[in-house]
Amino acid sequence: MNRSITSGVVSVVSAKLVVLVVTTLSTPLLYRFLGASAFGEYAFLLSVFAIYMIFVSSGITDGVRKFLAEDRGEANWSEHVVGFYFRLAVLLAAVGALVLVLATRFGLVARAFGAELAPYFYVLAVLVISAQFRDYARKTLMGFGLERYSEPLKILDKLGFVAIAIPLTYAGVGVVGALAGHLVASLLVTVAGLALVHRRISLSCVFSRPPNRFPRRKMLTFNSLNIALVFLLMSLYHIDIVMLQRFSESSAVGNYRAALTLAEFLWFVPLAIQTVFVHSTSELWSQNRHREISKLASRTTRYTFLLTAVMAVGLAALADVAVPIYFGEEAVPAIEPLLLLLPGALGFALARPILAVSQGNGALRYPILATGSAAVINVVLNVALIPRYGMHGAAVATSVGYGSMFVFHCWTARLVGFDPLADARLGRVALATAFAAVPIVALSTAIANPWVALALVPPIGFVVFLGFALLVGALDPAEPFEVLASFPDPIGTKADAIHRRLEGVGRDGSARDWVQSLLVLAGLSLLVSGLALGVLGPDLQYVLS
Template sequence: MNRSLASGIFSVVSTKVIVLVVTALSTPLLYRFLGASGFGDYSFLMSVFAIYMIFVSSGITDGVRKFLAEDRPKANWRKHVVGYYFRLALVLSAAGAVLMLLAAYFDLVGSAFGGGLSQYFYALALLVITAQFRDYARKTLMGFGLERYSEPLKVLDKVGFVIVAIPLAYLGAGVFGALVGHLVASILVAAVGLVLIHRRVPLSSVFDRPGDNFPRKTMLTFNSMSIALVFLLMSLYHIDIIMLQQFRTSADVGNYRAALAIAEFLWFVGIALQTVYVHSTSELWSQNRHRQITELASRTTRYTFLLTAIMAVGLASLADVAIPIYFGSEAKPAIEPLLLLLPGALGFALARPILAISQGNGKLRYPVAATGAAAGINLVLNALLIPRYGMHGAAVATSIGYGSMFAFHCLSARVIGFDPLADARLGRGVVAALLAGAPILSLSMAITNPLLALAVVPPVGFLTFVGFALLVGALDPTEPFEILGMLPDPIGSKADAMHNRIDRRVSSTDTPSRGWFQRILFIVGLSLLASGLALGLLGPALNSLL
């Protein structure tokens, strides 16, 4: 993985971590201030808005990011791309806002979703315009390769929302307060982002008309396929919430959304990589560097699986502790749906980078078909299970739909021309997760103090998992330091030095390894020993300190 791509990934992942922390701190406050029912209404509105915005903005944001990243030998190429998509963004956002206002004014919203929600759609109509240019500005900067600017804008959006929405919700503004927070934050991000774009390409290019050789048809074709892809993808995010609202109370929707909020923490690595890979791999595809793409995809799959699997194991072991502390006792019904969602969330996290690399190829037929198959499974299962089993049925259906994404996109990738499983070592990763899961679960059971469990289990579990991953060969000895080497100095330089030292030592060692049967017995025995120590010694010792 080259340093420039690594720096882009680091910028995006760093932002994802910051946004994750801000979200982790603000979501329980919003849940408490709005209540389970209010949080359910808010979640439902944002799901409807997200699906609606697919038709307003998704073709624009994906298109401007892809085509700006391409180095085409045309005069003023980037200038014309910026202007073309700006004009398209303006027209579509205005049309989208008018349609939403008309739907609210003529009470079409009340007929479809209930009269109590109609009032909120006036605020959503304004949000259509502000969110359009917020996303246009960020994705344009990404197309220029300026993640160092686009990613802080995402932080600004999240922080701006929290600063406005949380106080308004606390003061009793309810769902309107949360919507105002989105409006203010998106206006701020759009304004700053457009100023940064203007420094790169004058916004006067909006008024410049490109020549006849400008590939409008190609862009529109990509836009239409991108809209189809994003619609199917977003249906996986939101169809369960929309359908659950029709069959259960707002409180059930709120608790289910709380479970989803926890499960979505597993996605941040996969989504961060997806964000970078769409435009970063476009250049690799244009140069027909298929071997490098396969190497990148398979290593990404392996790293994503390892990081996401240990997070899933940790969440499963601490679910009954974390949710009541995080959201309050009112959210205890969210524990079981969370456990049901975790396997699918793992598969969904793995699918996202593979999808991004496929998008970079520009031929979206197979990714659309793969996502459509998963979305179809998700829709059918939700329709079958939600009326009878409520949020538990939604969790099972959504987990299966999420998990199928990984399988379908692996098939799609091979048809397109790369293999995301070439060096994924998924079998070894599963073994490492199972072996580490025993002591992690034992430790979480042994520690009776909830806050102590939250402080101790994650770091101990992570180190335990890394150890087993190295033992079973899911990670090579040098790879943890290779990953740390992507970080800024002084950590990066020291990690590079350690990587080189271990690499020389490993390459100079020529000792026969034990047979596989003896090795398995040794590793399983080590896992059982660690579990016994966690139950018998470490947990009670830590409990006695408090």
């Protein structure tokens, strides 16, 4: 692939930022228009659908982008891969939709989930087909390294959903209206995505038969193992929702889903990195560039820890302010589950890029072992805690399951052949997080006006955290500009110039000592100001409100 991994990440992050903004604006509207109970039913249906689609789609989507990205010199390799996975996608989509219709028609769905939810599964059966080709088209474009096309399709998917679902739910159509939004949006993306794929490679290749040496068995083996991996991974996302629906009221499921929605904001950048790393590192593995893979993985782990740690601290500090404003007063019970979910969500964020690098290797036995161990812990704890503690028990169980992912995947990464902790500096990042938490929490406590808190705490908290990260050595002064140098101009050129100057400062011992002394003074002043805010908070509340 004639592109940098960074450019792929930038494309994905840019699209995810737009999707995040749209989701941030639309989710509270959906929650209000449906109500807590109907929103809980909707969240439950999407969880069941996501688990079901693992067996229909996951082997297709990850397989096509992995094998398209491999650096092979075989004739018509791309055409054969695209055609092979398209035919497989048609077969699995047809079978998946038919099974869902028959299960609903003969009462299996009603016995498993309740008669009131059964009619929705006819809509889900149609969604199986449209979602299959939506994801196939997007992941095929990613396999070609065309994130500049695949990611705008994700934006189209989200905008299409909002344009249909919000008016229908506002009009009182309910859960069917929300599901109709997903159906229409996925159809739009399918048409646009397949048209873009056809521009790169003619879809007539679906009718051509690949040669006997085409590695069908290897692909099908990867698909089977990937289905197992994704099933275990998705169980971490959805088993709590499914179990909570059986042991609690729908309103509790809705509030718990609201807490999960906020906790999953921590995965914004890690998800983008994971999306790109599967096919990008596949190329590195095919060239046996193990040292470069370890360097990439460990630095990514450190950057992910830095970014998600400050987000977690800020979200925890503002939880009692953000939840009522975002979802409404009805969602206040979601605050405590959110706080319980944050530590695990942070651990899961760290595990995502590591998992993607392991997937790029293609040897999925060890990632399956790691994810399976975390999934077992998650299921056992959910079974033990949900019946007694409800959504609080689900939050604790899920947080532990999420957090264990990082531990298990660090262990199996070395078995795969790379070290994700070589330059992770976990201790220094944790120290910077602990130092920064004092002024961030103190500031959020001191500000009585919720809107002022939401406006001031995030930017000030980020600057405070960045200062402590530089102070303790979790981040080198030149590194942020090294990342920004890969951005398009004019950002890239200016950042590269700053990066070169800072590298010169780093090689100058006296200059480096001066910078470190300045950072120490800044860090001490931030700690003192944080403690002062904690003590003087009640007096400052009047001023800041």
